Amino acid sequence: MEKTLHLLIMYTMLVLSLILFHKGRKQPRSLMLAFYALVEVITNGINSLTLSGGWAFFDKYAFLHFIYKPLYLLWVPLFYFYVKYSFSSAFYFKKKYLLHFVPFAAFALFFLSILILKGNNYIWENLYKQGSLLNYLNLYSIDIIVKTQYIVYNFLLIRQLLLTEKSLKSHQSTATPPPVNIKWLRFIVYGYASACLGNFLVYIVALLRLPIFFKLNVISISYFFLFFFAIFYDTITRKPFENHHKQKQTLPVTPKTKELMDKVDKLVESKKLYLEPDLSLHHIAMLLNEKEREISQAINSLQNRNFKDYINSLRIQHACELLNAKPQKPVYEIMYDSGFNTKGAFNLAFKKVTGKTPTEYRESETGN
DSSP states (O other), X not given: OHHXXXXXXXXXXXXXXXXXXXXXXXXXXXXXXXXXXXXXXXXXXXXXXXXXXXXXXXXXXXXXXXXXXXXXXXXXXXXXXXXXXXXXXXXXXXXXXXXXXXXXXXXXXXXXXXXXHXXXXXXXXXXXXXXXXXXXXXXXXXXXXXXXXXXXXXXHHHHHHHHHHHHHHHTOOSSSOOSSXXXXXXXXXXXXXXXXXXXXXXXXXXXXXXXXXHHHHHHHHHHHHHHHHHHXXXXXXXXXXXXXXHHHOOOOOOHHHHHHHHHHHHHHHHTTGGGOTTOOHHXXXXXXXXXXXXXXXXXXXXXXXXXXXXXHHHHHHHHXXXXXXXXXXXXHHHHHHTTOSOHHHHHHHHHHXXXXXXXXXXXXXXXX
């Protein structure tokens, strides 16, 4: 059962990696996942070959039995960079990121030097000799480094996910969609963390030689296969920043666009519509007898922001005037007078525009 699952994963990932390499010519995200899949196929392929070949095969090709081990050190960093590409279309691979692959390079060079200096016979004699350096490196050191990678990289991914969620909450708008699919990012990050946790459990059970090892390992492999199949399918079939690209397709700046923006400015400021807490893009469109989409695109093109940020900037400007003119007036009253319903939204918008909280702004301006 276990070998069958390994073979199924290996051949499936091989086919999918070839598709991803073809697609990755224009999408770095796909290319990074393709590299990950190919490395995993090679790792599992050599492992399966040496195990199925038996001791006779090992006698002749002893170096193959451990040369694949350093490849495990590529798994986590490659998947990490795939997720980094999924977080932002602006991400690109820099030379400094090569440091993430130093553990792999160090072990690969060390094993290669042993092969060149000592030869195949030395490997055959010492690989399973208890207490030898090769035995220690083969059985423990790489596994420990991989488990450390699980902890460090999952921490980095979860941290970035939380920061991204926080950023999206502070830029929520009904006028423009978010640039990323946050639900899919949660699936990738937390799903991978769960896969790593399962691998940890299998590793501990193996060390303790508990009878549940076989069943737990099959469950872990099955979860791994389903999780990564979902990721491959999504990467092949869907563009992660589709909404983001649509958002960039604003109207060109033409005399008509400027005229529409002037009409919006005149209406909103002359009637002080921004002081209405429930003001919406639909309401503006109805008053001007214009299309919501064209108004939204005009604001995006000329103001370089969305409708919500445009209205909030006017509200904050009004709030600043009140804070300066009426230093004794409570901040919460100014909040309501400026078109805000909640303290959280007011403080967030105020700090986004001025870089300070309302209280800090008042103190800096009035000295009170």
